[in-house]
Amino acid sequence: MSFQGEQHPGVQAPTADSEGFRLNHTMLRIKDPEKALAFYTRVFGMRVLRRLDFEEMQFSLYFLARPEPGERIPEETGERTVWTFSQRGVLELTHNWGTEEQQDFAYHDGNAEPQGFGHICFSVPDLEAAQAWFDANNVTFVKRADQGKMKDVVFVKDADGYWIEVVQADRLGQMGD
Structure with missing residues (x-):
């Protein structure tokens, strides 16, 4: 049997009505x-x-x-x-x-209070190379891979201040419980 998704309170089995939704x-x-x-x-x-x-x-x-x-x-x-x-x-x-x-116009980034939207995420093949690329392009870091409690996860900001999570997928196998 193929993986059907993790089960948690509130999860319901999809019906045929949502078949093909993406x-x-x-x-x-x-x-x-x-x-x-x-x-x-x-x-x-x-x-x-x-x-x-x-x-x-x-x-x-x-x-x-x-x-x-x-x-x-x-x-x-x-x-x-x-x-x-x-x-x-x-x-x-x-x-x-x-x-x-x-001049003073800005959208809420979702991470300032009151929090709402958090971030988008990109997966990269080499996290260190991505960090070096971000440095070379003067990208603003929220968090580097070696900072904070969640290692191997980077957060940067885009031109409007939205957060972008950057991960290397093969480093995340042991993340969480």
Whole structure:
């Protein structure tokens, strides 16, 4: 029998009604798309799959991901939009027009009080190399791998102050109970 998920109070067996459901993306609101896109494309190697503008409502959506090497991404925008919304691990950056011009404007990062949203996470093949890359690109650290109680886990901040957890999967086998 294949793994069916851990069982805890509140966990219920999925029904056929949710068959085929897939988590597609997580959305973060950004102040300045130029800064946010520079960060995610340069530092984390993501690619913009699709930009959607909504003139009447004055906002733009940027969908970013790390496609697998050799993965075929449709060129035609309609096909690429459908393809984008069928993927896993997509990051949606939402820009409400004009926020980049507001000096004191900032979104809540979810980690200041009152806490809510916490972070997104990237898995990397080599945590030390990733930390060196972050240092070389002046990325702000919340926590390095050798700091705090949770070793081998890094937290950095993006251009809007959102936290990003960075892990090397093969180091986490003994984590938790």
